Amino acid sequence: MAKIFQVSARAGMTRVVEPVARTLLRAGVTPNTVTVAGTVGVLVGALGFGARGHLVAGALIVTLFALTDLLDGTMARMSGGSTKFGAFLDSSMDRIADSAVFGAVAYHLATQGDRGGVAAALICLAAGGLVSYVKARAEGLGMTCNVGIAERTERLLIVGVGGLLTGVGIDRALVVALWLLAAVSIFTVGQRMTHVYRQAQRARAGVPG
Numbered sequence: 738m739a740k741i742f743q744v745s746a747r748a749g750m751t752r753v754v755e756p757v758a759r760t761l762l763r764a765g766v767t768p769n770t771v772t773v774a775g776t777v778g779v780l781v782g783a784l785g786f787g788a789r790g791h792l793v794a795g796a797l798i799v800t801l802f803a804l805t806d807l808l809d810g811t812m813a814r815m816s817g818g819s820t821k822f823g824a825f826l827d828s829s830m831d832r833i834a835d836s837a838v839f840g841a842v843a844y845h846l847a848t849q850g851d852r853g854g855v856a857a858a859l860i861c862l863a864a865g866g867l868v869s870y871v872k873a874r875a876e877g878l879g880m881t882c883n884v885g886i887a888e889r890t891e892r893l894l895i896v897g898v899g900g901l902l903t904g905v906g907i908d909r910a911l912v913v914a915l916w917l918l919a920a921v922s923i924f925t926v927g928q929r930m931t932h933v934y935r936q937a938q939r940a941r942a943g944v945p946g
């Protein structure tokens with residue numbers, strides 16, 4: 738379900754993303770520059786706005802710059818220049834951006850004296866990092882781990898919608914979204930670990946694939 742959403746959302750964005758990617762390439766901008774600039778934009782939105790309680794502005798700025806994550810890969814593919822370093826940079830910058838988003842949310846809730854909300858944000862921070870780590874470790878060991886209900890896009894969407902709703906006055910929306918996200922992130926860690934366990938078992942038994 739999550740995969741279907743991601744694939745169709747990505748397909749829908751292609752018509753917008755490709756012309757922008759072409760224009761940037763013509764202007765001499767490299768995919769790595771877009772990767773880094775997009776992350777800096779997310780940091781500004783999360784730390785400069787979200788952490789200070791400007792939730793609507795924070796969510797909109799983070800959304801705008803998070804979407805550039807679709808642009809760098811497209812630019813790399815268009816220029817025939819997808820690189821190992823680019824893939825490494827993209828994934829590493831994603832972790833920095835995600836940490837800033839959940840760190841900012843935790844900080845904001847701490848300034849409100851909402852200890853439960855801070856706990857939820859910290860669980861999301863840790864569990865989201867684990868979701869990505871388990872995949873990276875599996876891939877490093879030559880396995881695949883492309884599964885899970887709460888991949889990066891879903892995690893950002895859940896916290897973004899929660900932040901936006903609280904920003905327009907629905908007080909508990911952000912904290913409810915964080916507890917929901919904490920639960921689905923932990924579940925996703927379990928899904929990914931189970932997936933890797935099964936692959937390792939099949940490999941030990943000599944089953945191909």
Ligand SMILES: CCCCCCCC/C=C\CCCCCCCC(=O)OC[C@H](COP(=O)(O)O[C@@H]1[C@H](O)[C@H](OP(=O)(O)O)[C@@H](O)[C@H](O)[C@H]1O)OC(=O)CCCCCCC/C=C\CCCCCCCC
Nearest residue numbers: 746787795796799800803806828831869888889893897900
């Ligand atoms: C206090 C302030 C709070 C502010 C919070 C705001 C949060 C932001 C709110 C919403 C943002 C939604 C935008 C989502 C854009 C996400 C873009 C994205 O991630 O695209 C990349 C993704 C493919 O990922 P990559 O291959 O580049 O990265 C992989 C990923 O990092 C993996 O992580 P993992 O899943 O494992 O944890 C790594 O493992 C892997 O190594 C790495 O390569 O793209 C897609 O797959 C599909 C793109 C879907 C496009 C989504 C479109 C969303 C449509 C509209 C967005 C606007 C909605 C507005 C909602 C309201 C928000 C305010």
Ligand SMILES: Nc1ccn([C@@H]2O[C@H](COP(=O)(O)O)[C@@H](O)[C@H]2O)c(=O)n1
Nearest residue numbers: 768769806809810813819820823824827
């Ligand atoms: N600076 C970059 C960024 C990405 N890539 C390549 O694109 C893949 C990710 O594509 P997205 O559309 O999801 O961003 C990544 O794995 C790299 O192969 C790159 O080469 N340089």
Ligand SMILES: [Mg+2]
Nearest residue numbers: 806809810827
């Ligand atoms: Mg990208």
Ligand SMILES: [Mg+2]
Nearest residue numbers: 806827828831
């Ligand atoms: Mg990325």
